[in-house]
Amino acid sequence: MVPSNNLLLVAASVVFTIFFLRAIYDMFLSPLSAIPGPWYAAVSDIWIKYHVLRLRQCKTVQQLFEIYGPVVRIGPNKVAFCDLSSMRNVYSVYKFDKSTYYKSLLTNESDHAMTTLDHASHSIRRKSYMPHYTPNNVAKFQPEMRETTLELAAFLEGTAGKSSLECLAMFRNLMVDVTIFSLFGYRLGALGKWIRGAEDPLSTAINDFPKRGILRSVLPTWAWNLVCRLPSNRWRQLCDSDKIMAEFVSGRVYETRAQMNAGTLSSEPTLLQRLLHHRYSAKQPVPDGHIISECMGHLVAGSDTSSTTITYILWELSRRPDIVKKLQCELDEFMPDPRIIPDIAVLQELPYLNGVIKEGLRMYTAAPSLLERVVPSFDEDFDLMGYPVPAGTIVSTQAWSMHRNPSVFPTPETFLPDRWLESSSSPEQLSQMHQHLIAFGTGVRVCGGQNLAQVMMRIVLATIGRNFTLAAPAETNEKSMEIRDSFVIFPAAMQCKLIFKPRQS
Numbered sequence: 001m002v003p004s005n006n007l008l009l010v011a012a013s014v015v016f017t018i019f020f021l022r023a024i025y026d027m028f029l030s031p032l033s034a035i036p037g038p039w040y041a042a043v044s045d046i047w048i049k050y051h052v053l054r055l056r057q058c059k060t061v062q063q064l065f066e067i068y069g070p071v072v073r074i075g076p077n078k079v080a081f082c083d084l085s086s087m088r089n090v091y092s093v094y095k096f097d098k099s100t101y102y103k104s105l106l107t108n109e110s111d112h113a114m115t116t117l118d119h120a121s122h123s124i125r126r127k128s129y130m131p132h133y134t135p136n137n138v139a140k141f142q143p144e145m146r147e148t149t150l151e152l153a154a155f156l157e158g159t160a161g162k163s164s165l166e167c168l169a170m171f172r173n174l175m176v177d178v179t180i181f182s183l184f185g186y187r188l189g190a191l192g193k194w195i196r197g198a199e200d201p202l203s204t205a206i207n208d209f210p211k212r213g214i215l216r217s218v219l220p221t222w223a224w225n226l227v228c229r230l231p232s233n234r235w236r237q238l239c240d241s242d243k244i245m246a247e248f249v250s251g252r253v254y255e256t257r258a259q260m261n262a263g264t265l266s267s268e269p270t271l272l273q274r275l276l277h278h279r280y281s282a283k284q285p286v287p288d289g290h291i292i293s294e295c296m297g298h299l300v301a302g303s304d305t306s307s308t309t310i311t312y313i314l315w316e317l318s319r320r321p322d323i324v325k326k327l328q329c330e331l332d333e334f335m336p337d338p339r340i341i342p343d344i345a346v347l348q349e350l351p352y353l354n355g356v357i358k359e360g361l362r363m364y365t366a367a368p369s370l371l372e373r374v375v376p377s378f379d380e381d382f383d384l385m386g387y388p389v390p391a392g393t394i395v396s397t398q399a400w401s402m403h404r405n406p407s408v409f410p411t412p413e414t415f416l417p418d419r420w421l422e423s424s425s426s427p428e429q430l431s432q433m434h435q436h437l438i439a440f441g442t443g444v445r446v447c448g449g450q451n452l453a454q455v456m457m458r459i460v461l462a463t464i465g466r467n468f469t470l471a472a473p474a475e476t477n478e479k480s481m482e483i484r485d486s487f488v489i490f491p492a493a494m495q496c497k498l499i500f501k502p503r504q505s
Contacts, residue, residue: 037073055484058400091443096373104217112297128278161501171307179302205244214486305366312364318470347458355417361439368400
């Protein structure tokens with residue numbers, strides 16, 4: 001009979017041999033072995049997952065591009081690239097399907113537009129919500145957008161610059177109110193609760209959900225279940241963020257259906273109303289599970305992203321009086337009454353305001369991370385900038401790197417709204433910059449709600465810029481605002497405190 005310690009030694013030897021042979025194959029014999037990159041990335045996904053958990057994936061991949069060039073291997077079966085032509089082929093021409101990473105962002109344990117992997121299924125879902133986000137339809141919700149923004153301005157006026165305010169939470173609650181009204185025609189009053197010193201549980205859940213997703217993407221199921229059982233109310237609140245949102249949205253579905261039956265719906269159709277009326281086919285209405293999950297996806301995408309970008313832009317303005325002066329000069333002319341917000345048709349024609357927003361989206365796009373896609377089967381391997389890539393390989397680019405290409409954006413780490421002005425850049429340069437700007441994604445899976453986000457950013461930044469100057473307390477600095485990424489970005493300090501000083505008439 002073989003001693004147990006010998007059996008353990010044999011088992012360990014077998015495991016080591018299998019791992020060693022697999023490593024040799026991945027490093028030297030794999031079809032991806034010709035693609036440059038660190039050897040340890042070719043051997044295991046542990047390396048890139050480590051940087052995901054460090055909340056530094058974007059910066060790490062960018063460093064690889066700087067070392068190895070525009071195509072780099074970041075895992076045994078993963079390749080990242082930074083190239084405009086390849087981006088068009090992957091996301092627009094061939095329309096590669098998404099990788100299973102996106103399943104970590106399931107809502108209500110069900111798919112929505114963002115987590116639907118194949119292009120055909122996504123196209124069916126997209127038809128149900130895209131009419132809601134056309135520019136003309138988004139413009140119909142301006143009264144609510146203005147009302148909520150002016151509520152915030154009145155609160156800021158009342159503080160009279162006496163104390164700093166935490167902007168991430170403040171603008172998240174503002175965006176939650178606007179997004180919920182657009183989705184459901186429901187007035188949550190999250191901003192008002194925040195002003196009174198309370199935090200709406202739904203707003204907290206929306207903020208928690210992306211962090212929940214990144215944990216689920218890197219932890220095995222057993223580890224995730226263990227995390228959710230930790231004796232900490234805060235951890236359980238994060239783990240339950242999905243359930244909190246699902247309960248709220250379910251309530252709106254049943255409430256709206258009752259209003260439909262009673263004929264008491266609002267005049268402006270909400271996204272929920274469109275989904276309830278929509279049919280996948282003549283005999284197949286959209287199931288309630290799909291409706292709830294879809295609304296949850298839009299709730300997260302519409303609230304936590306724009307608020308982060310707005311916050312970072314305002315932080316830049318707090319330390320750039322030269323930019324503030326130009327912006328306020330433009331706003332004073334087109335917004336003579338600081339309490340009357342111009343129509344979006346006026347705001348979207350203001351060159352410097354739009355330059356500030358585009359530069360904010362370039363440097364501080366809320367979702368700058370890798371957009372993973374799976375290479376489909378072709379007659380031959382897919383040509384990625386001269387490298388043959390076989391079917392099943394996960395390929396991706398990231399906005400973080402596309403937005404920091406120094407040949408397109410000189411001094412890419414400097415906030416320069418002037419670069420977007422016709423007086424500062426040639427038509428060819430502007431065209432190149434716009435092609436590389438993928439703040440809302442790219443190709444057929446581009447963010448459906450980007451028009452709503454852009455309208456709110458213009459309204460909020462115009463109102464804040466016209467009525468206030470900004471300052472940052474000592475605690476808000478380069479170190480505290482250093483970017484961390486968990487698919488979406490946030491500051492290292494998890495907060496951004498700024499002081500809003502009312503302008504003199």
